[in-house]
Amino acid sequence: MTELEKYIHGYFGVPTDDLAKIVTFFKPVSLKKGEYFLKAGQLSDRLGFVQSGIVREYVEANDKEVTKWISTKGYFVVDLASFVFHQPARWNFQAFTDAELYVIDQKNYQRIGQMVDRWHELEKLFIAKCFTVLEERVLTHLSMTAEERYQQLFAFNKELFNQVPLQYLASMLGMTPETLSRLRKKSF
Amino acid sequence: MTELEKYIHGYFGVPTDDLAKIVTFFKPVSLKKGEYFLKAGQLSDRLGFVQSGIVREYVEANDKEVTKWISTKGYFVVDLASFVFHQPARWNFQAFTDAELYVIDQKNYQRIGQMVDRWHELEKLFIAKCFTVLEERVLTHLSMTAEERYQQLFAFNKELFNQVPLQYLASMLGMTPETLSRLRKKSF
DNA sequence: GCGCGCTCTTGACAAAAATCAAGAAGTCAC
DNA sequence: GTGACTTCTTGATTTTTGTCAAGAGCGCGC
Numbered sequence: 001m002t003e004l005e006k007y008i009h010g011y012f013g014v015p016t017d018d019l020a021k022i023v024t025f026f027k028p029v030s031l032k033k034g035e036y037f038l039k040a041g042q043l044s045d046r047l048g049f050v051q052s053g054i055v056r057e058y059v060e061a062n063d064k065e066v067t068k069w070i071s072t073k074g075y076f077v078v079d080l081a082s083f084v085f086h087q088p089a090r091w092n093f094q095a096f097t098d099a100e101l102y103v104i105d106q107k108n109y110q111r112i113g114q115m116v117d118r119w120h121e122l123e124k125l126f127i128a129k130c131f132t133v134l135e136e137r138v139l140t141h142l143s144m145t146a147e148e149r150y151q152q153l154f155a156f157n158k159e160l161f162n163q164v165p166l167q168y169l170a171s172m173l174g175m176t177p178e179t180l181s182r183l184r185k186k187s188f
Numbered sequence: 189m190t191e192l193e194k195y196i197h198g199y200f201g202v203p204t205d206d207l208a209k210i211v212t213f214f215k216p217v218s219l220k221k222g223e224y225f226l227k228a229g230q231l232s233d234r235l236g237f238v239q240s241g242i243v244r245e246y247v248e249a250n251d252k253e254v255t256k257w258i259s260t261k262g263y264f265v266v267d268l269a270s271f272v273f274h275q276p277a278r279w280n281f282q283a284f285t286d287a288e289l290y291v292i293d294q295k296n297y298q299r300i301g302q303m304v305d306r307w308h309e310l311e312k313l314f315i316a317k318c319f320t321v322l323e324e325r326v327l328t329h330l331s332m333t334a335e336e337r338y339q340q341l342f343a344f345n346k347e348l349f350n351q352v353p354l355q356y357l358a359s360m361l362g363m364t365p366e367t368l369s370r371l372r373k374k375s376f
Numbered sequence: 377g378c379g380c381g382c383t384c385t386t387g388a389c390a391a392a393a394a395t396c397a398a399g400a401a402g403t404c405a406c
Numbered sequence: 407g408t409g410a411c412t413t414c415t416t417g418a419t420t421t422t423t424g425t426c427a428a429g430a431g432c433g434c435g436c
Contacts, residue, residue: 013397029320059327061327061331064331066327066330066331067330068323068326068327068330079321080319080320080323081316081320082314084313084316084355085313085316085317088216089408113309117230119306120306120309120311120312121301121308123308123312124272124308124312124315125272125273125313126314127312127316127319128268128269128272128273128315129273130319131268131315131318131319131322132268132269134319134322134323134326135256135269135322136267137326138256138322138325138326138329139247139249139254139256141326141329141362142233142254142255142256142359142360143250143252143254145422145423146422146423147422165382165383165384166383166384167383167384171330172330174329174330175423175424176423176424176425177383177384178383178384178385178386178423178424178425179422179423179424181384181386182385182386182423185385185386306377317397331413333392333393334393335392351405353412353413353414354413354414355413355414363393363394364393364394364395364411364416365415366394366395366396366414366415366416367393369392369414369415369416370393370416373415375415
């Protein structure tokens with residue numbers, strides 16, 4: 001099984017023989033550091049899977065860039081509202097480092113639905129899972145301090161703090177770079 | 189068309205003849221003020237639709253109750269993770285006022301999938317929509333001050349501020365009741 | 377090596393929000 | 407009406423976080 005197959009199997013639980021068919025639709029795409037997978041305002045007609053490298057998802061809000069998520073290996077990159085509802089994308093996806101993606105376009109993505117039994121149900125389950133993750137994230141903002149949010153992310157993924165400039169992690173955590181810097185100092 | 193049919197049609201876009209079949213599965217349930225539709229820890233084996241009244245969705249975190257959402261007419265009440273993945277519920281759903289719900293249980297809900305063409309796809313679209321709403325909510329916490337979040341909610345739904353004790357709205361906005369009180373005073 | 381970005385840290389200060397405490401106002405049962 | 411309860415407001419204060427500014431450290435191209 002390729003890596004992509006493993007992840008798709010893990011996320012969607014499709015039978016092995018369907019897997020092979022699905023992954024043939026994905027084409028490798030390389031991004032150079034700084035390149036965009038998708039810019040806000042465009043139509044997100046492609047779904048990407050991060051094979052290597054780091055992709056930042058951000059939006060401009062009141063003259064500031066707000067980083068919503070940082071995707072590493074194993075994450076999908078897509079503006080869901082745009083991909084599903086064919087609206088202009090709200091998020092920018094920019095490669096932080098050189099990155100390798102596997103990418104599928106709308107048309108081929110829809111073919112999966114015709115090809116794989118129960119695909120829409122599996123999709124539903126996957127998106128429901130994503131929804132519950134976001135619910136938890138909202139909860140962290142309702143119930144935790146900046147310090148607690150930092151501690152949680154650090155416990156969840158130490159690696160990230162070596163790979164990504166801290167200012168972007170600060171944004172993703174909903175605090176300023178200065179605050180993050182001070183919190184890190186406190187926790188030696 | 190009943191109200192329930194209208195809402196389901198609006199959310200899912202099912203054909204009219206399927207609608208009638210779907211709504212027959214929903215049974216009216218009355219909740220008295222203070223009663224629970226679902227308690228954290230239980231299995232959420234029912235999906236509810238609010239016909240009238242107000243239902244609060246909250247969780248206990250560090251000795252404090254955190255209100256995640258307040259549902260009025262037209263909202264669904266369900267712990268998605270529990271309903272879909274059969275895990276114990278994380279959220280409590282309590283009636284704030286006397287409330288009328290239409291409720292469907294797991295078993296009948298699954299029958300819809302067998303009965304209505306493309307149902308899983310419509311479900312997917314609905315949940316995707318919910319996901320994007322949550323994305324926006326996360327963004328408000330990453331990019332807006334407490335005051336801006338209050339202003340936004342107030343602009344979106346003034347009514348709520350007459351119907352619900354402010355302390356719970358404060359919690360839902362991620363601030364203390366005192367802070368909300370002061371922000372409201374500022375905006376005369 | 378040198379200069380240039382970029383990133384991070386630090387300090388001083390300001391602003392925002394939380395905490396603690398008290399009391400006012402409204403609602404409800406009796 | 408009275409008392410108990412809940413909710414909301416207000417003030418005083420502390421804590422947390424943001425802002426502004428300066429400088430240190432680092433990597434990279436030339």
